[in-house]
Amino acid sequence: AQSVTQPDIHITVSEGASLELRCNYSYGATPYLFWYVQSPGQGLQLLLKYFSGDTLVQGIKGFEAEFKRSQSSFNLRKPSVHWSDAAEYFCAVGATGGATNKLIFGTGTLLAVQP
């Protein structure tokens, strides 16, 4: 069955420090992979996506993610975190098949940023 695991429920980093959020997926075919961010009380914003090709993808707000097929991982990184990055981050896999087209989300990682 398709699934997404985000092992870290809560992470705290200092402003200016680097960040890596982990994501592992289980999917039979080549996955469509996504990272979304949800700020408090807000909707979901797409940070970046991987469909195929270069395994290092760049997104908005200075984020990047690397697809590693051998590890079934799609970790999100940012070299220098800003206070405004404090939010909930969701990794997701896009499941397609016939008439279906749905996102399967991980449980999220809550990022806190210390001054």
Place this chain on the structure above:
Amino acid sequence: DTAVSQTPKYLVTQMGNDKSIKCEQNLGHDTMYWYKQDSKKFLKIMFSYNNKELIINETVPNRFSPKSPDKAHLNLHINSLELGDSAVYFCASSLLSGGAWNEQFFGPGTRLTVL
């Protein structure tokens, strides 16, 4: 211009009541979705409609009845509300193109509280 809009943003009601949430998209998409985010922030798909036809129904109780009057609208009606229905409900839309993936755009969410 708001791409995917939902009304209301907040909904507080008593157990046993019937309520509706509305969603509209102006992106010209042919597929719309309802996702539920529970109190632990876990996001799960509930329904998907393509060209007004139901294509995904993820074992949601019969008390939940989606309705799509046209491609731009997808409403969610909930009968006999229960405490466990308290959640944030997100609407999303995308184009569905035969096995390929197109980005899903999310609305701002409707926070439903059942007392």
